[in-house]
Amino acid sequence: MESITIQTTMTASVVIMQEPRDGYEAVRSTYPPLLNTAQVAELLDLNTRTVLAMANDGRLPASRLADSRKFHFLLEDIITTLKSNRVVPVEETLNN
Numbered sequence: 001m002e003s004i005t006i007q008t009t010m011t012a013s014v015v016i017m018q019e020p021r022d023g024y025e026a027v028r029s030t031y032p033p034l035l036n037t038a039q040v041a042e043l044l045d046l047n048t049r050t051v052l053a054m055a056n057d058g059r060l061p062a063s064r065l066a067d068s069r070k071f072h073f074l075l076e077d078i079i080t081t082l083k084s085n086r087v088v089p090v091e092e093t094l095n096n
Contacts, residue, residue: 024079035073043078 031039040060041048052071055062061077064070 022079022083024082027079028075031075033075035075035078037071037073040073040078 027043031043035043037048037051037055040046041051044051046054051060054060055071055073060073061081062071062073064072
């Protein structure tokens with residue numbers, strides 16, 4: 001999150017936290033900060049079994065409580081994963 005500091009007339013200042021402007025604002029406003037497997041599957045347009053397999057092998061960042069079979073996903077981790085796995089068109093790689 002980005003922060004903006006606003007100076008007041010006294011010696012104190014106010015810090016306002018803002019969401020980053022990265023194109024995922026609609027996703028952040030639609031989904032809660034902590035997601036279950038079905039929500040991640042919907043977000044990524046995948047089958048829930050695929051999401052479970054990807055969480056199990058580490059392709060999707062997830063948490064799981066001890067002795068639990070249920071995965072929990074942080075929305076920001078899923079967004080970060082999407083950003084870090086962008087597909088670069090072949091034309092761009094040939095020109096560089």
